[in-house]
Amino acid sequence: VCFSARSMATTAYLLSITENVKYYLLIFLVTPFALIKKKQKQKKQTRALPVKMAAPLTLLLLVAVTVRAALFRSCLTELIAERVEVVSPLTAWKRGKGAPATPLIIYLFHFLVDYAEVTFMLADVITAVALYMAVADYNKQVFRKQKYALEADRYPLDCLELIRSPKEMYYIPLKVAMFYLLNPFTILCCVAKSTCGLNNAIIALFILTTIKGSVLLSAIFLSLATYQSIYPLTLCAPALLYLMQRQYIPVNFRRFSFWWFIAQYAFMYLGSLFVLVCLSFFLLGSWDYLPSVYGFILSVPDLTPNIGLFWYFFAEMFEHFRLFFLCVFQINVFFYTIPLSVKLKEHPVFLIFMQLAVISIFKSYPTVGDIALYMAFIPVWNHLHRFLRNIFLVSCVLLACSALFPVLWHLWIYAGSANSNFYYAITLLFNVAQILLVSDYFYAFLRREHHLTYGLYLKRKDGSEATLVLK
């Protein structure tokens, strides 16, 4: 009987696999795409990332899709879809009254509503593959730049330890894809059918097209991302910096070519945004969606608890201060763009990472899906690990907070013995940990760059060892 039970279980599993065949088909549709790219690259470059990498990527996609398909079939789906950490009123699949979606998303799911699960899995797969390709390309450029710098003898002699080797960079794209696909946050987000996954896919495509140097596509995807949720607007700064760097246009306010390029990009961006907005208008026949979607994002009327900073603050606040503090809170997302762009104008890809993190921390309805997107970039900065200072503490805090979210939620909402302060305390801690993580990476990045210019072992004037301080 035991054996028959086991064989039944096996059969059930096989059945579930056959049922999931459509998901696997999807993978086989996607992977050749990546494969072809790889082959082309190998022809062009001697040190290109080899074809061999496609097999692990396929395997990774298979595993990721299997996990998601299994979770979609399990009883956990309902539970996950209700978690406030995973879905916000803006991204939830099931929405209450007044929680808006952009018209194009509604139109998209008008056709795809029966294939929603496949769509969300596909979005995750696209994000992962796009990030994979983008990072592979970026690494190649980094390596090339490093080679030129070495040939020009620009690095101090004691910095050889800091030079990155192709061996250590080999697995980074795969790690990026893995960090995104197997991140529990992404999986939860996908299983909850949060439209955050779609937004992430659009942003990933934007990153890919930017890194590939396609100005038009970059502008189009950026406008799509902006259309979905306003905040990716701040990504135009790194995109511009990157594209200009690629086309050897100097970032100089007195040069005509600089302004001409900005005008070109702005024209393409605004043009495609205009097309999207008008398309939405023709779909709906009214402009009502503009205030209801973007007003919803900017004026934060829905104070359902989430992992962000807004809800508690605005729930507690006197009504007549609301507008002022709304401005203060919203400006946070956009404000850091300027100093960061100034400081990181040579390193736009790191700026993208910083911006994504800032958005996911300070946006009005953040979910864990936003965090997953910038966390996918962490393997790209593997070489910074020796300069990170609080990574252990911060990862402990992030893990502990992730575990405590559901616990305190239960105590507050179901058991009634805790209150919103408990949950908000954890939210606060979680965000502080994120900020520490990001500033740690920022510090490490700057410090490495500093060492690459001035040498690894800094000396004081009197000859003793000096230390670097972040001010």
Next chain:
Amino acid sequence: MHCVCVLPSGSSEPRRQDRVTVDNNNMGLLSDPNRRRALLGLLTRLNAPICVVCYMAGVAWFMGLAFEPFTLRTYMSENAMGSTMVEERFPAGERALATGREFAAHKKKTGGMPVDWLVRTMQARGLEVFTQSFSRTLPFPDENKERYMVKGTNVYGILRAPRAPRTEALVLSAPCSPGDENNQAVGLLLGLAQYFRNQIFLAKDVIFLVNEHDLIGMQAWLEGYHHTNTTGMDWSPLQGRGGSIQAALSLELSSDIITSLDLVLEGLNGQLPNLDLANLFYAFCQKIGVLCTIQGKLQRNDWDSVSGYSHAVQTMMLMVMKQASGRPWGDHGLFLRYHIEAATIKGINSFRQYKTDATTIGRLLEGMYRKLNNLLERLHQSYFFYLMPSLSHFVSIGYYMPAFGLLAVILLLRALDLWVQLMTPPPRTEDGVIDIEQSSPGVLSVLTPLVISHLTGVALYMLPVRFQEMAVEHFPVSETEAVVLTAIAVYTAGLALPHNTHRLLAGEGDGAGLAGAEAGRGALPGRAVGLHRPHQLLPGLHPGSHPGARGRLRHTSRPKGFVGFHLGHPQPGLHAPLFRVFLPRATGNARQLPGWLGALPFRHLAGHPGPRAVRLSGLPTDRPVGLSLLAALLEHPLLEVDASQAGL
């Protein structure tokens, strides 16, 4: 933020000053590398002493909580209950006791819950009376008799609020216990019902509930009331309902005259009701002059003496232990799950000089219900997380969490120490080559124990109950034993696995290591063995009784009362001394044992009393810690492992 290379030398003193102040204004400790290094050095050098100090400080802090000057006095936070004066007039204590005696007589006559009598009596007191029948198949037979199916009936009467819309309700419950217990509680409940019927002040429905089979009946009623079914119980839907329940009291009285009232707060999973409920009880005990206790302990005034302090510590520790046990310590414990503040009030009769009669208790309950009746919203003002060293003092979460934090920080400190050790550059050998193999252990070595321990945890959580039915069907074991034995099997596997993992990872050559580990795994009653080949774990089981049986079991000798057996090939180093495992005494579900097993210790399955020794060989450790821990977990008093019997 700017990344600046600061060159603070001894010559430029002012600049150094400047730097320090800037750091203080910014991120301070985390960003100043010098101070960080100093702190890290301190933490790594003095790691063990700091951990010890933290531990001591944590324990000392916790013990200090019971010291009265360090605790807060309880106070009523809820305004709706604090400001109003109530005059209690309940007169009919003697009549309530008479009703209780009548109830006892009817209970004895019907041999259980006198449903008809209760319905009639409640109806006569002007309540809307309903009954709910429920049944539940128990997973284990009862200790006294084989009671697989529990059937019972709850009777409840609703007193509709005359003054307000019926949107809120209060509950007073008394369990209908077997024997002579709690008759007085039911009597007093009926007396209070009659008294409340004639009062005009009620703004909330009052539900008077007599539940059968203690917690089972209470759970059935609560599930019926809230339209949920979390336990898979069968119950008939409730015919009548009041509003949403705001608060509930459960009454347990077993004598006509009591000396003191005991307040029980600990609910399911250690959940506590709002502290205001305890405050309310304490306030009325003070007002009416009833002795009140918590954890059965009276309050003492000599907090500055050693005995007074130890008394407070005992009271507090009892509360901690009861919460840690996770089980509800009264019928009120199940209400808490539904966000209803509830407590059990127990009458204690310990033959002291203080005597309290039923009228006084009735007045106390009347006062409490009148105050609860005044509530405008659910109790929420006061604390939900607290410990009580006495009824008049409490320790809030803000005071006891630092103690927990001090204990928890040790984990972080130890981890930090390991982390720093990992981060320090590996020592270079004389050739100048870094020994990478030693310095960076692979992901596998970290992941494997992690995965294994989690798998063991999941197995321990899921399998014993899952395999219970199957085990009972195929093997001569009872339900209780099946659970215990599966747990033992899983646990034994857990003990075996780290050993093998170590061998696997230490790499005695790839193939050899693997083969050795495999052999070792096969030799032990591992997890897979325990699940699919239980006969290997249990000497009393016939291998042929299971389709998955293999010929590994070798009956080397079969003296009376003793089975020695080897599982697979013996592994040197794996065999610890023989253990003596006392299996739990099983009474229910006895089965006829096949053939030769009659001579074996498993005879006790056939109903013989007392624990018998079964010897299991090949347990891969000589420390019985694990199994006794398991026994403690299962709350099974009879399961114990005695290592001193080794070599018998």
